[in-house]
Amino acid sequence: xxxxHGIQWFPEVLTYNNLKQLKEDWKINVFRIAMYSDAYxxxxxxxxxxxxxxxxxxxxxxxxVIIDWHILADNNPNTYYEQxxxxxxxxxxxxxxxxNVIYExxxxxxxxxxxxxxxxxxxxxxxxxxxxxxxPKSLIIVGTxxxxxxxxxxxxxxxxxxxxxxxxxFYSGTHGKELQDNIDYALNKNICIFVSECGLTDASGNGxxxxxxxxxxxxxxxxxxxxxxxxxxxxxxxxxxxxxxxFPINDSNTNI
Ligand code: IDC
Numbered sequence: 001x002x003x004x005h006g007i008q009w010f011p012e013v014l015t016y017n018n019l020k021q022l023k024e025d026w027k028i029n030v031f032r033i034a035m036y037s038d039a040y041x042x043x044x045x046x047x048x049x050x051x052x053x054x055x056x057x058x059x060x061x062x063x064x065v066i067i068d069w070h071i072l073a074d075n076n077p078n079t080y081y082e083q084x085x086x087x088x089x090x091x092x093x094x095x096x097x098x099x100n101v102i103y104e105x106x107x108x109x110x111x112x113x114x115x116x117x118x119x120x121x122x123x124x125x126x127x128x129x130x131x132x133x134x135x136p137k138s139l140i141i142v143g144t145x146x147x148x149x150x151x152x153x154x155x156x157x158x159x160x161x162x163x164x165x166x167x168x169x170f171y172s173g174t175h176g177k178e179l180q181d182n183i184d185y186a187l188n189k190n191i192c193i194f195v196s197e198c199g200l201t202d203a204s205g206n207g208x209x210x211x212x213x214x215x216x217x218x219x220x221x222x223x224x225x226x227x228x229x230x231x232x233x234x235x236x237x238x239x240x241x242x243x244x245x246x247f248p249i250n251d252s253n254t255n256i
Contacts (some may be wrong), residue, residue, distance in 0.1 A: 001030030001227070003197055004054070005234030006240065007204040008039035011050050012249040013235060016057045021243050021256045023061050023232070032062035032196060034107070034181040037071045037080050038086065053095070059100045066141065066196060066229070067091060076114050077106035077143070085130055091179040095136030099138075103131050104196055106143040108169065116145050116153040125193040128161050140195050142167045147203070149179055151193070155229065165194035172213035180220055187224060188210070195221060195228035205231065205240040 001023060004014060013031075024026045040047050051067065058065035062179070071077055071086055087102065095101040102145055105127045109120045115151050124142045131140060140163065144154050148169035158164075166186065183193055200214040201207055221228050235243035250256050 001028045001032060001064070001066075001229040002026075002233045002242070003032035003066075003068070003229050003231045004034050005194075005232040005236060005256070006034055006036045006039060006045055007050050008036060008043070008047055008185060009053070010232075010234040010236060013233060013243060013247070014054045014057075015051070015252065016060075017230055017252050018254075018256060019054075019061055019063070022032055023063055025256070026166050028063070029068060030102075030227070030229060031058050031233075032066040032104070034070045034232070037084065037107075038068055038074050040069075041080055041252075044083075044087075048091075052091075055101065055224040057216045059098065062088050062100065064102055065234040066102045068104040068107055068196070068227050069105045071143070072108055072110070075111040075121055076107065077109055078119060081123060081126065088127055089130050089134070092131040096134045097137070098135070100138045101135075102141060104141040104143070104167065107197070108147040109143050109145045110147045114145055116150065117157060119161065120145055121154075121157065122167050124159055128164075129158070132161070135170065139163050139165065141167050141196050142201045143167050148197070149175070149182065151182040151191070155189040158189075165184045165245075167196045168193050169197045170197065170205060170217060171198070171203040172206075172217055173208060173210040175203070175214065183220075183224070183226070193224075193226055193228055197231050198228050199240045201239045206238040209239055
């Protein structure tokens with residue numbers, strides 16, 4: 001699948017026509033909507049409306065759609081816990097029991113003091129029941145510490161809920177065998193891993209592209225039946241964007 005960039009910055013490319021081409025020509029079957037939590041908190045109504053429009057487009061195209069509460073600069077998922085809880089309460093009642101919709105409750109917890117046991121797991125233990133109350137079987141993806149690389153503490157102390165996947169994120173210019181070993185450690189403990197974001201640049205999202213390293217990552221994931229989503233479907237002038245900056249965003253007949 002593909003991930004949007006932050007929908008507060010690059011909403012124009014998220015049209016029905018573009019999503020339809022991604023499904024029919026690019027053969028993606030899952031689209032991730034990255035809704036930055038700090039942008040949402042600053043401006044909830046307009047960002048939520050853009051998210052809802054795109055979720056509806058994906059459902060109408062019969063794709064999976066991931067609603068990504070994209071924490072990043074806010075480091076700790078508990079920073080905006082109240083807002084996250086209200087958001088997931090509202091959105092899960094709107095899409096109650098819709099099998100297309102997948103919930104990603106915190107993009108990338110990060111920072112030295114943000115641990116699984118003390119911060120991320122307690123957050124998940126509060127948000128997951130909020131979603132489950134409205135939508136008992138929905139797949140929920142839970143972010144892991146250190147920008148979704150620290151899988152061992154999670155595998156040693158997983159959540160008690162069913163239908164949970166844990167996210168692992170890689171950028172092929174930065175991450176390699178050490179992270180793959182973490183995935184193997186988790187799989188050996190029967191932990192479900194979902195690569196809800198990855199890229200072929202370094203972790204900055206810009207600079208060189210590392211195609212060979214990316215290919216070997218995809219072979220590794222395919223061998224283990226792990227889903228992956230590419231960052232990003234945007235026309236920003238940076239190496240991780242798949243559209244060029246002069247992509248004609250206002251032309252509804254454009255072929256991607
Ligand atoms: C990057 C964007 C960049 C933006 C930056 C800060 O590509 O344009 O300025 O975020 O908002 C992640 C994050 C994702 C990052 C991406 C590349 O989830 O938001 O996007 N990345 O740096 N984790 C690892 C890499």
